[in-house]
Amino acid sequence: xxxxxxxxxxxxxxxxxxxxxxxxxxxxxxxxxxxxxxxxxxxxxxxxxxxxxxxxxxxxxxxxxxxxxxxxxxxxxxxxxxxxxxxxxxxxxxxxxxxxxxxxxxxxxxxxxxxxxxxxxxxxxxxxxxxxxxxxxxxxxxxxxxxxxxxxxxxxxxxxxxxxxxxxxxxxxxxxxxxxxxxxxxxxxxxxxxxxxxxxxxxxxxxxxxxxxxxxxxxxxxx
Numbered sequence: 001x002x003x004x005x006x007x008x009x010x011x012x013x014x015x016x017x018x019x020x021x022x023x024x025x026x027x028x029x030x031x032x033x034x035x036x037x038x039x040x041x042x043x044x045x046x047x048x049x050x051x052x053x054x055x056x057x058x059x060x061x062x063x064x065x066x067x068x069x070x071x072x073x074x075x076x077x078x079x080x081x082x083x084x085x086x087x088x089x090x091x092x093x094x095x096x097x098x099x100x101x102x103x104x105x106x107x108x109x110x111x112x113x114x115x116x117x118x119x120x121x122x123x124x125x126x127x128x129x130x131x132x133x134x135x136x137x138x139x140x141x142x143x144x145x146x147x148x149x150x151x152x153x154x155x156x157x158x159x160x161x162x163x164x165x166x167x168x169x170x171x172x173x174x175x176x177x178x179x180x181x182x183x184x185x186x187x188x189x190x191x192x193x194x195x196x197x198x199x200x201x202x203x204x205x206x207x208x209x210x211x212x213x214x215x216x217x218x219x220x221x222x223x
Contacts, residue, residue, distance in 0.1 A: 009202060024044065057090055100141055101143070109149045112162065120175060122167040123138055150179070163213055
């Protein structure tokens with residue numbers, strides 16, 4: 001998102017991932033979705049250990065490989081080359097989903113097409129007749145992982161709100177989202193509604209509210 005002088009407003013994709021990484025606790029088992037969520041692994045604070053899981057059967061996923069490290073057979077669920085940390089384990093795809101469905105993964109970071117005021121998530125299809133479904137493991141992840149974080153641009157490319165009273169696209173899960181990290185703000189899903197707890201530099205509460213489809217609680221003013 002830009003202003004009339006085309007200078008950036010809010011956080012970049014890298015900064016969104018970095019901000020999310022700050023909230024992942026030491027010792028967590030984490031699954032990262034495709035896109036901006038993948039970047040979170042680059043920004044885990046020094047001294048904090050996070051074990052990454054990928055649906056295709058790897059626990060202990062490392063960072064992207066250098067040219068010397070690249071192994072074409074070692075990829076993540078997004079088919080991108082990765083490395084494995086010491087002590088990593090490989091297992092069958094079915095066992096990987098048993099970990100997810102058995103509530104053994106602590107945090108999952110996903111992208112979103114829409115998020116509702118109740119924490120419903122739509123991230124796999126627009127529902128259009130010609131839409132290509134891309135659910136992947138998302139439905140299993142939101143049902144089985146303990147905490148779901150969302151990283152997303154605050155609005156669509158057309159400027160439409162992505163945070164809405166109700167999702168209009170087919171749901172991935174109901175009431176599953178804990179926190180939203182957008183390019184403009186960090187927003188918690190609470191029993192009282194959506195609470196804005198942090199603003200990106202140079203962004204005001206009113207600016208975010210004008211680009212959000214539901215009324216936000218200003219958690220900053222209550223701090």
